[in-house]
Amino acid sequence: MADLDSLDTTVFDAIVLGTGFTQSIVAAALARAGKTVLHLDENDYYGGESGAFGLKELLGWAQQMAKVDPVDDTDKIDFDKLVGKTYSAIDVDLFDHASLSPSLEIDTASVLAKNSSQPAEAQITALASHLTSEFLVKTGTSSAATPKKDLQEAIQLIASLAVMLHDDDNKQGDSSKSSNNNLRQKVTVGQIQALGQLCEHSRRYNFDLSPKLLYSRGPLTNLLISSGIGKYLEFKLLERTAVYEQTTDTVEMLPTSKEDVFVSKALSLKEKRQLMKFLQFAVDYENQRSVWEDYAHATFARFVQTVFGLQGKIWTAVVYAIGFDGNDYATTTEGLKSVKVYLQSLGRYGNSAYLCPLYGVGSELAQAFCRVSAVYGGIYMLQHGLDHHVVEGSSNTWKALVDKKGSTLQASQLICSREYLSGHMDGYIEARTLNRSYVSHCILITDRSAFGDTSLCKTLFPKGSLVLNPEAVEGGGAKPRKNEHTVSVLQMCGGTMTCPNDRYVLYVWAESDEKEGTAKEDLLAAIRKLVHITGDRFSLKAPEPEQSSVASSSSSGTGAPATAEASKTTKSSEQQPLDVQPRMSLDQEIDMEQVRQEILAAEKKLFDESAATAASATAETTTSSSPSSRPSTPAPGSKASSRTASKSSSSSATSSWPSPRALMALYYKRTASWPRVPYPEGSDELTPLPTNLTVVKPLTHALDFEEATEEARAIFERLCPEFEFLPPTPDPED
Template sequence: MDFDVVVLGTGLAESIAAAALSKAGFKVAHVDNNQYYGGDEASLTLDELAQWADARATDSEDKPTSEYLARQRARYTSITRSSTLPPQSRQYAVSLAPSIVPSLGSHIDSLIASGVSRYGSFKLLEKVAIYDRPGYVQSVPGSKEDVFKSKALSLVEKRRLMRFLMFAAGEFEGKKELEGKEQMPFLQYLRETFTLNDKPANAIAYALAFCICANDPTLPALQRIRQYLRSAGRYGASPFLVGHYGGLGETAQGFCRTSAVKGGTYILGRPVSGVKCPSSEANATSTDEKTPVPSARSVHRVELEEFDESLTARVVLSSSDYLPPTSLPGATSSSSSSIPDTVYQVARCIAIIDKPLVFTPTESTDEAPSTATEEPAGEPGEEADQPSTPSYEVDTAVLVFPPNTLPNASTTTAAHLLVTGEGSMSAPKGKWILNISLPLLSSASGPSAEELLRPYLDAALTLTAPPSASSEVQPAEPLFTLFYIHHPASAPSLSDPANADSDIIITPSCTTLLPAIADAATQNAEAMFWKAVRRLKGTREPQKAVPTDDEKGEEVEKDGGDSELDGIESFWPPLDVADVESADDW
């Protein structure tokens, strides 16, 4: 079976690239070892999640059935889960890569430009708050209105905070406030340049910029804040969207659907048994030694277990779980793989609860008038009206735990909790999913995932018994828990000159930052797309390096130096009526 491109893995980046290549007119085969779409970003039912965890548990007696599963076991460690599943287990959609999507960014742009937005749906994130103490949260001022309404800030603090927000929302590059301070730790920058106190500085750093630790540099943090501030108002008051049915896994499936509508061939549940690279003759180059000669036939051969025919293609796009970096011609284990400094291993917890989290702002109690000691006027036995606490249940929200928030928890990194409920179509009525992420700055072995994350889970559960509730109300007990450590994939940089002439394109490592995953995967997909197009068209590599997901804001070079790419002028071609009508053929 001959194709232009074979894509291994249906993760978000691979799925976006496959859809773009199919819409550009290339013949694409898309393969996944799993029976579901999404790869490391999949959205699973609880039944599937339990099977996923059991297959990757290192203490499993079963030997890995494929090299893919062996690599997955190396990347997912310290796995422990509840032995029983709650009822309605198939009505959950649990994300392996919890995320929130900014309303302005490359991912939303691709959803709209590709037409995939018609396959999915989103809801606005209701709230971002900081955990303060058992039962209480600290509100995060993310707009002028929030600052003016805050009762926890003095007039001077409000002025300073407003000055910073106006600065961060504008074109701050080259401004005197930033000059020479681009790499300064962001918390230090906020305190020294804008004289912000610890409380508002922590709120900005960890809940607006989503910094991982106190040493995160200033310029990337400011760029994230600007994106989020400008995102507010596009679809509603919140700058963030949460995907229905588990988020990115459903989105990846939407891109796969688009690829299939445009002729892509999909093969799921078939382990890859081998990839045979082309002979040296097939990789001959022209006399200028830079422009590869397009082969007259497909040269890479992908073999699948229990599949009669091999898949042949000129270019292979692959997750590193299917093809290690050493698959690249001339690559070595020490020189061909890398993990960006901004990509960390992450301890994760997934918990199912049957009581909602109730956000009770700390400032409401700080400002509440004291209770009178004298008996109030009125009829004997009549209770005086007490000031009400503005508590509210959340269906979809983010709760941030800055470093040093909890005893026996991390003193160096911030943890983020994403709660999703019935409103996001990810849980049945009366149930909520808590997804906790804690980046680990050190790769050295240490406490288990459960030991690392249990303090955060216990603290979050105190919010299910708000102060306004009866003293008899107890915090919720989880119906199900899963703990594990997610290690990032090691992959070569697309801009590495040593890999410039390879027809095997391996997906770069992607950030695990909650609001940045979707945009980073989209940027990786676009870089992979243009590299595949160059190889397929036999054009010269551009003089400018292809940006990785860390090089945000830089234009992706796509014209291959002086060569035109035969009518392929953009990542996504314009939508037409046929694109809309063909969706019904799926």
């Protein structure tokens, strides 16, 4: 990491602000082309809006984002305010599974009210002191004792979160917010103990702010391979894809590859033929325009239903499990393109179309590109405060950047994300934004997999499949309010290096058209279908006590007697899904020729047999019963574990597995708005951004990075049309 005083020059070909995903690719490409690059970030971490955090760091980030003040319309760069403006509706739920007795509750509302006129730091100190003393009393410990370090950290975090939520209520003029685990009102001993357990392993978590995956044969993966940047990364394959079926109120694993089609018990022989016919067409759809050109601008969902007659589970599998790219209103052209990329990605590394980088997706990818930039002379400075831009008024040309110390940094081009603009510049983008878009997020920690024996899984809740207001509907006072956008869920396991091995992380997100309303309102209905939430009767039923993983009395560090439920132990380890899939690098493509030949043979047999004959019925029964719905776990390192991520195609994603318990949930809403034609009336009269200033778009709610990758390529090719975009890195021996 460079220091400004040690620089030989303050004039560069390009200055890049923010280490977000798109900026990092552009910085790497510019440096690789021989340009001098200065890359600055006011954060102390890489990744920007796709950054990754440990547990304590994540909760600290949430508190920082909640301190939102109005953005001043000035020429100054106010990074903290613009970042805070990006995030809203921040809420935290901590769940107590051990202490449900009212005698173990600690009041927080009175302390917050008493100290409401004090600065935030004083409020936190007062509440933390109150929580500590009450915790010692309620656990039967001497007041002279000191809780162990993890519990002290938990108490401090809870105090900070309670003050944050209380202040946010006051800002919004709403003190009536309530939840099953409302830190504004009370805290239980069990919540403190549970958070203490999580804090004990804080560094083993790598939470993504904007979780995504990579297509195995998509533009980003191909770029990582061709440029050599992929050698810095390790991956795992996504195992399965599930979709919520409203008619049966179940989350079902659907066939998403040819192998899945043959072993699926959820589809009839006729349905399998229909699906295979469509998949064969989609691989070569460009050469069959007559089939789809009349539907090019119609929705993809209508096309597959009208032309191919897909209904029920097959329609759901094609539209959501295979073709969904984050766009609920995708046209036929967009849907077919997405399906083809998906199908082409199957088989490159195994029976899955998606790759998941380890150690946090967005942050690891951004750092990989930053390393390449640094190798080719790019200069990096984190935690570098910036003051204002210098723009030549007559020509409206960006000239320089002035930092907090008064140093002037010059360049021919500036590439940045929106939070590095001045108030006036940000106001221009705001005024030009007609169709606003937001993304509701939830990061949820659970004690077991939400999908039975599947550890790394993608799940979708189609638009209109969820009732968002069951409480109001049950009382008869309101009509059902359905989800207007698809809700995406991505489950990560310990094998992805994002959490401990006995924990799972569920990322839940969905597009939102309105800034008003909370992320919890948008996402809670989907979460209720996957996990048990303490005190929430609309969520899954709690697992049997002997199957639950709860905080034991030893976690208090005080010698207090264990509660009845806390003394229970978890069931044997065989009940937890075993992650045996090895890590892989991008140079481990497998030879799928034998697999392809087997598929062709099975496909020929499938189409040759008649559905009406007894032989076909026998063949279908035989195919459906292998593998079994509860397959044995392959040994680590075996061919089965290293060559495929396929599991059984049982109709239920959870089968007889116990429901996972929610341990902690963080909700937030992120702004993804960007100007799109047509612009609002009168916005053309505003002073445009300087021509040599490029502002990258915020990440969308799409599952992959393909749009951001193509944006980075377009920016580079516009700035350096004479150079190749990230050519292969030369071999050191050459």
